[in-house]
Amino acid sequence: MTEALGTRTITAAVLVIGDEILSGRTKDKNVGHIAERLTEIGVDLREVRVVPDVEEEIVAALNGLRHRYTYVFTTGGIGPTHDDITADSVAKAFGVSIDVDPRARAMLLEYIAEKDLNEARLRMARIPAGADLIVNEVSKAPGFKIGNVIVMAGVPRIMHAMLEAVLPTLDTGPKMLSETILANAKEGDIAGPLREIAERFPGVSIGSYPFLSETGPNTNLVVRSRDPELLAKAAREVADMVAARQPAA
Structure with missing residues (x-):
């Protein structure tokens, strides 16, 4: 993991890809985990978008996000089925070719026998030209990183493994610190002094x-x-405000 110089803020967005998320058939379990891990290492997650399995929408969202943030993480759409079009869409967004990558194919063969490596499964080895592979210790089918875009699976267990593999390679900024104070009051009763x-x-x-x-x-x-x-000064004022509002013992 590379510590950024000075106080530069490192930002990120997550692009969730899949009709099943938008239909409610699948409940997203990845965004919260990504946000938590990025916060821990000093990367600010600034935006999350969800798009369907439609190439032009994926390309448009990806191009909009990758020019705005330090990193873009995508989840979903890199499996063996016909509607897993993320890799092709990323290649189109970057204007590069895509084909079966010998490195990715070799990774698949660690998990799948040669005789079972049919056309559908081989789709998981199609990688945009110039991309670096992201190791997948769970099912071997790799993710990839091209430019500032990090492409990961949608299955939470696999996504978690890919994320942990890529986090040490990222630039990071100063970590966000926090302190929590129990108000012992309704939100509306303290909104004024808190403001x-x-x-x-x-x-x-x-x-x-x-x-x-x-x-x-x-x-x-x-x-x-x-x-x-x-942080200490602001937290002390908040704590003092809360204490002043408590009834006398």
């Missing part, structure tokens, strides 16, 4: 997250910043 604190700390993100506890409505206040000193 005043947020205005005094423009470099800090302050969010309120209501939930229902056993004793009734409550709110978690989450303070985030890459600057530990600024």
Whole structure:
């Protein structure tokens, strides 16, 4: 993993590909995991899009995202069936050819016998020209990285393996730090003073997250910043505000 110089923010987007996600037949289990892992290493996930298995829509979304963010992660659409068109769409977006890659074919043969490597399964070895392969320790069919685009499977277990393989190769920025304060109040009751604190700390993100506890409505206040000193100051003001609103013992 390469630590970025200075305070440069490293950004990312996720492009989820598949009719089954849009129809509700398959529930996405990848975006949250990707977001969590990127946050841990200092990469800001800024956008998530979901597109159908339609080449022109994949190409348009990919070209829009890859020119805007440091990295784009795609999930889904690199399997053996006719509607797995992600690899072809990525090749079209980059204007390169695509064919069976001998490296990818060799990886498949670690999992599939030569006699069973039919035309459909061989589709999983079709890689855009110039791409680097991403190892898949689960089923061997690789993902790939071309430019700033990282193409991964949609099956969560396989996607997780591919993500872990690629994370050490990424540039990273300063890690986002956070502190959580229990408000012991309804969100609407503290919105005003919380807004005043947020205005005094423009470099800090302050969010309120209501939930229902056993004793009734409550709110978690989450303070985030890459600057530990600024985080501490803002969190202290939030904590003091919360303490001042508590009834006397």
